[in-house]
Amino acid sequence: MISIPLPDLLAAIGPVTGRLGHPVQDQLLAARDMQALSLSVHIPLVCFGIAFPSMVLFSELLWLRTGNRVYRQLAKRWSKVMITLFAVGVVTGTILSFEFGLLWPNFMATFGDVFGLGFALEGFSFFVEAIFIAIYVYGWERMSPRLHALTGIPIAVAGVVGSLMVIAVNAWMNHPSGFDVVAGQVVHARPLAALFNSFVWHELLHMYLAGYLVAAFIVAGVYAAAWLRGRRTHYHRAGLVIALTFAALVAPVQVLVGDWAGREVAKNQPTKLAAIEGLQDTTKGAALHLGGIFSDGKVKYGIAIPHGLSLIAFHSFDAKVQGLDAVPARDRPPVNVVRLCFQTMVGIGTLLALLGLFYLGLWLRRGRLPRSVWFYRAVVAAGPLAVVALICGWITTEVGRQPWIVYHVMRTTQAVTSSGGLNAAYGGLVVVYVALAGAVVWLLRRLAKQPLEVVH
Amino acid sequence: MAATICLALIVLGVTAYAVLGGADFGAGLWDLTAGGARRGSRVRALIERSMSPVWEANHVWLIFVLVIFWTAFPVAFGSVASTLRVPLALAAIGIIFRGGAFALRGEAATINEARTLGALFALSSVIVPFCLGAAIGGVASGRVPVGNAAGDAWSSWLNPSSITVGVLAVLSGAYLSAVFMAADAVRAELPDMRAAMRTRALAAGAAAGVAALGGLLVLRADARPLFDGLTSWPGVVAIAVSALAGAAGLALVWLRRYHAARWVAALALAAVTSGWLVAQRPYLLPGQLKVAAAAAPDATLWLLIGAAAVGMAVLIPSLFLLYRLTLRGTLDKPFSPFDERYPKEAR
Numbered sequence: 001m002i003s004i005p006l007p008d009l010l011a012a013i014g015p016v017t018g019r020l021g022h023p024v025q026d027q028l029l030a031a032r033d034m035q036a037l038s039l040s041v042h043i044p045l046v047c048f049g050i051a052f053p054s055m056v057l058f059s060e061l062l063w064l065r066t067g068n069r070v071y072r073q074l075a076k077r078w079s080k081v082m083i084t085l086f087a088v089g090v091v092t093g094t095i096l097s098f099e100f101g102l103l104w105p106n107f108m109a110t111f112g113d114v115f116g117l118g119f120a121l122e123g124f125s126f127f128v129e130a131i132f133i134a135i136y137v138y139g140w141e142r143m144s145p146r147l148h149a150l151t152g153i154p155i156a157v158a159g160v161v162g163s164l165m166v167i168a169v170n171a172w173m174n175h176p177s178g179f180d181v182v183a184g185q186v187v188h189a190r191p192l193a194a195l196f197n198s199f200v201w202h203e204l205l206h207m208y209l210a211g212y213l214v215a216a217f218i219v220a221g222v223y224a225a226a227w228l229r230g231r232r233t234h235y236h237r238a239g240l241v242i243a244l245t246f247a248a249l250v251a252p253v254q255v256l257v258g259d260w261a262g263r264e265v266a267k268n269q270p271t272k273l274a275a276i277e278g279l280q281d282t283t284k285g286a287a288l289h290l291g292g293i294f295s296d297g298k299v300k301y302g303i304a305i306p307h308g309l310s311l312i313a314f315h316s317f318d319a320k321v322q323g324l325d326a327v328p329a330r331d332r333p334p335v336n337v338v339r340l341c342f343q344t345m346v347g348i349g350t351l352l353a354l355l356g357l358f359y360l361g362l363w364l365r366r367g368r369l370p371r372s373v374w375f376y377r378a379v380v381a382a383g384p385l386a387v388v389a390l391i392c393g394w395i396t397t398e399v400g401r402q403p404w405i406v407y408h409v410m411r412t413t414q415a416v417t418s419s420g421g422l423n424a425a426y427g428g429l430v431v432v433y434v435a436l437a438g439a440v441v442w443l444l445r446r447l448a449k450q451p452l453e454v455v456h
Numbered sequence: 457m458a459a460t461i462c463l464a465l466i467v468l469g470v471t472a473y474a475v476l477g478g479a480d481f482g483a484g485l486w487d488l489t490a491g492g493a494r495r496g497s498r499v500r501a502l503i504e505r506s507m508s509p510v511w512e513a514n515h516v517w518l519i520f521v522l523v524i525f526w527t528a529f530p531v532a533f534g535s536v537a538s539t540l541r542v543p544l545a546l547a548a549i550g551i552i553f554r555g556g557a558f559a560l561r562g563e564a565a566t567i568n569e570a571r572t573l574g575a576l577f578a579l580s581s582v583i584v585p586f587c588l589g590a591a592i593g594g595v596a597s598g599r600v601p602v603g604n605a606a607g608d609a610w611s612s613w614l615n616p617s618s619i620t621v622g623v624l625a626v627l628s629g630a631y632l633s634a635v636f637m638a639a640d641a642v643r644a645e646l647p648d649m650r651a652a653m654r655t656r657a658l659a660a661g662a663a664a665g666v667a668a669l670g671g672l673l674v675l676r677a678d679a680r681p682l683f684d685g686l687t688s689w690p691g692v693v694a695i696a697v698s699a700l701a702g703a704a705g706l707a708l709v710w711l712r713r714y715h716a717a718r719w720v721a722a723l724a725l726a727a728v729t730s731g732w733l734v735a736q737r738p739y740l741l742p743g744q745l746k747v748a749a750a751a752a753p754d755a756t757l758w759l760l761i762g763a764a765a766v767g768m769a770v771l772i773p774s775l776f777l778l779y780r781l782t783l784r785g786t787l788d789k790p791f792s793p794f795d796e797r798y799p800k801e802a803r
Contacts, residue, residue: 019531020538020604084559090512091555097522098548101537105604108526109534113752116527117759123516123523124767130512131774138509138787154774189756417538418605425545432549436556446563 015181016410018106023418030422031103032412034429036398038095040391041433045089047390049129050163050211051246052082053156055219059242060149070235074242076140078219080447083137088440090130103422107405107415110186114179115169117191122165129158160208167204168195174397175199175268176406199268202261203397209254210390213352216247218383222448224376241369244379248356255353258346259312265400266313269407270322271331272400275338277309278302279323285310286321291343294335333402341392341399348389352382458757459747462528463740465764466521467733470592471726473517475632478625478725480511482633484554484581485626486656487574493567497794500574502649504562506640509787511558513778515551527760531602532740532750536591539600539607543587543618550584553577567798582626589625593618596732597679598742616678620671627664632721634660635705639714643783644791654709657717661706668702668728681742685735694731698724 025031056078063071097119100108132154139148172178178194179186223240266273273279278294279286286309292302310319324332355378362370370376401407405415483503490496526533537544557577564570590613594600597617600607612618634657641649672695675683685691701724708717736742740750751757781787 020534020602023604087512087555087559090515091552094515094519094551095548097519098537098544101522101526101533102541102544102548105534105538107534108537109531109604112526112530112533113528113756116523116530116752117756117763119523120527120760120763121767123519124763124771126519127513127516127767127771128774130516131778134509134513135778135781135787138789139781142786187753189753191756191759417541419538419541419609421609428549432552436552439556439560443560443563 015184015408016110016186016406016414017184018110018410018414019186020106020109023106023414023416025413025416025418025422027420027422028413028416030426031416034422034426035099035103036395037426037429037433038092038099039394039398041437042089042092042096043390043394044214044387045085045092046163047211047214048082048085049089049159050208051215052078052085052219053152053159055216055242055246056082057149057152057156058246059238060145060152062242064145064149070238073235074239077447079137079140081444083133084440084443084447086129086133088436092436093126102419103417104405104415105417107410110410110415111179111406114186114189114191114194115172118165118169118172118195122162125158125162125165128154129162132158163207163211164200164204165195167207168197168200170397171199171203172197173405174203174401174407176409181409199264202257202264206254206257206261206393209250209257210386210393212246212250213254214383214386214390216243216250217352217379217386219243220247221380221383224379228373228376228380237369240379244359245363247352247382248359251349251353251356254349258349263313263315265397266321269400271324271327272333272338272397273313274322274324274326275333275335275400276342276396277321278335278339279309279321281325282320282323284320285318288312294339331403333400338396338400341395345389345392345396348385348392352386352389355379355382458754458761459528459751461761462524462751462757463733463747465524465761466528467726467730469517469521469524471722471729473514473521474625474628474725474729475722476510476514477517478585478629479632479636480507480514480629481554481581481585481626482629482631482660483507483637484578485630486633486637488578488582493571494795497796498646498649499652500570501791501793501797502637502641502644502646502653505644505789505791506637507558508562508789509782510778511555513775515555524760524764528752528757529740529747529750530752532745534604535602535606535741535745536595536600538603538605539609539612540591540594541605542609543591543594543613547584547587547591550580550587553580554584567794570794570798585625585629586622587613589622590614590618592625592732593621595741596621596682596736597675598681598744600741600744602741602745616674617682620667620674624664624667624671627660627667628725631657631660631664631705632718632725635709635714635717635721638709639718642714643785644788646791654712654714657709658706661702661709661721665702665706668698679742682732682735685737686731691731691735694727694734698727698731701727 056075059071059075059078062068063075132151135151136148136155139151143151172194175197176194177197178190178192180188220240220243223236223243226236227240262273265276277286278289278292278299280297285307288305288308288311289299289302290305292299294300307317309321310316313319313321324335358375359370362368403411403413405412483506487496487500487503490499525536553576557573557580561570561573561577564573594607594612594615594617597615599612599615599618634653638650638653638657641647641653672683672686675686686695701720705717705720705724708714708720738746738748740747752760
């Protein structure tokens with residue numbers, strides 16, 4: 001019989017084994033890919049849940065104030081898109097809650113009583129959202145305009161509350177608290193302490209602004225494309241200006257919030273930061289590398305900015321930055337995936353901020369829209385790019401957390417199901433999502449082609 | 457105490473989902489059996505009109521059940537989800553197709569598009585309640601052991617008890633849906649649809665009743681502890697209430713009292729779901745895990761109950777508003793039969 005000393009065993013599996021015991025699973029990657037795919041489909045829809053209601057309401061309020069029918073046409077058209085995307089978000093969100101149990105039963109069994117409260121609250125706000133979105137979208141004709149606008153407010157509030165709760169759970173996974181580990185068992189669950197951990201606020205704000213960037217740039221892109229094709233009616237102009245103004249106001253702020261989020265990671269998850277930057281050795285006054293790939297313990301082919309990393313992560317020229325070497329190899333995330341995604345996100349975020357500043361500057365100084373076709377082409381590209389940045393940001397934080405599902409407490413290998421057949425299930429899921437994505441694009445094009453309703 | 461309240465919340469959620477969500481799935485069955493493009497066009501239009509404003513809110517009851525389940529009984533949730541992976545995965549995929557196809561069909565431009573999407577919507581509307589019912593049957597007949605995917609992937613849901621509950625879920629949804637739509641047809645002043653839905657309600661109600669009685673015999677052979685629980689005090693009360701309410705519901709449909717029939721039918725289903733959990737007391741997973749052992753610590757349970765109380769305080773007036781506006785016609789879509797919507801192709 002081979003006996004493994006207990007401390008070594010614990011180091012290999014993490015402090016917590018989980019209430020369902022050690023899983024047997026040789027297709028862990030398929031489980032992670034399925035979860036990643038499902039999240040990547042759902043998160044862009046969440047952006048519309050966060051940001052679209054206030055854009056629609058803003059347009060409706062403009063109509064109430066000015067009496068200009070174009071704003072009503074716009075709000076009504078957008079509200080149809082909103083409920084369609086909400087319907088798709090309802091089903092993709094349901095898939096996620098099924099997957100929590102189907103793919104990560106040991107995670108749910110072990111920590112459900114710690115973080116589950118967040119999802120219970122999210123469930124209620126989701127309910128309110130579903131109810132009022134139906135009232136709002138189907139109630140255009142038979143309610144007084146003021147009352148109708150009022151029914152839109154709960155949609156916007158519920159969208160924010162719901163995303164706060166889900167992000168609180170994710171923040172908890174990255175910065176766990178609200179429970180004790182005694183002899184490998186999770187005990188003394190304190191759900192409130194778990195939910196309102198110090199990691200929530202920057203994650204929430206970062207995601208909240210990302211929601212506005214994605215939704216507003218995609219909507220603006222639709223009207224910018226119409227603009228390029230010569231459709232420049234008052235309706236198209238209003239759609240473009242409202243959406244673009246939302247996006248342009250948010251984009252520069254996101255850069256500042258991103259900096260805050262980065263410093264929180266530097267403080268609380270030094271290994272994730274080391275992976276983001278490809279820093280092998282703990283270094284004082286560490287350099288920042290742009291581009292390049294990480295291999296053999298250093299970044300090759302990148303542009304080095306001396307002291308840049310210390311400066312950006314700790315706002316100090318000579319701050320010590322912890323490298324990957326501080327933890328054993330089995331506790332490190334895959335560096336290149338995390339690094340590439342992070343750099344992509346930052347690069348796109350910077351471009352979007354510049355685009356927004358250009359638009360705002362021109363508007364403030366000259367009081368007009370840009371005339372160059374290249375500006376409108378950039379706006380068309382900005383929507384898809386914002387989605388790419390969004391997904392890259394989530395990959396950075398989620399893959400950067402690996403190999404832990406609950407940071408430094410439970411390994412992803414401990415959380416997974418013991419079920420077989422995950423590769424086959426992954427294949428099936430890909431087919432389903434491709435079909436769904438195709439159908440949604442088809443539907444949105446169909447909605448866009450409908451003639452505008454005549455308002456008297 | 458706290459665990460019992462949480463269990464009651466789950467009963468509430470399962471019942472609400474079985475009644476409201478079940479009716480939406482039942483509408484899919486009627487869509488599937490409505491006949492050819494021309495003959496079925498009015499039934500399909502009524503389905504679309506009745507479901508559009510409410511189906512998303514109805515669906516959220518499923519999420520409600522899941523979140524209460526995994527917060528209050530995490531080990532049971534992990535065990536159930538991992539053993540019943542096949543029916544739950546099928547249900548999840550069915551939910552995607554049902555919701556997606558229904559949302560899309562309203563925008564179809566040709567009758568062929570509408571038919572393809574409609575078929576997808578209708579087929580998944582049958583698969584989802586069957587799979588969810590079969591999963592419940594697997595739990596109730598004691599086929600889910602505690603552990604990570606510890607039960608059999610197939611026999612845990614393809615067994616006599618599971619198939620019984622699955623079929624019952626499909627039929628009760630069909631019945632409820634026909635009753636709801638008969639009431640809607642009265643409101644929309646469509647006498648032909650009212651009559652068509654009344655016939656369907658009577659047929660599906662009778663079939664559901666027969667399936668329920670036959671199901672008891674199946675349970676007697678396949679899940680004896682559950683059967684014994686259902687046929688002794690206090691489970692037998694639930695069975696009696698369910699049988700009486702079921703019969704009364706059918707009588708009310710016969711008498712064309714559709715509004716009252718809705719509530720009585722909901723009561724019949726509530727009696728079944730609460731009877732199920734009463735019958736398997738004190739177990740949550742029969743023969744495997746008792747409620748008391750499965751429950752999260754009291755601190756979590758009471759917070760969950762508090763959150764549910766606050767949530768309900770917001771939810772109940774909101775739902776009330778939604779259904780009142782729906783019943784008053786404020787949210788009505790126009791009734792638009794498919795052969796009039798696509799006049800050229802239907803001929």
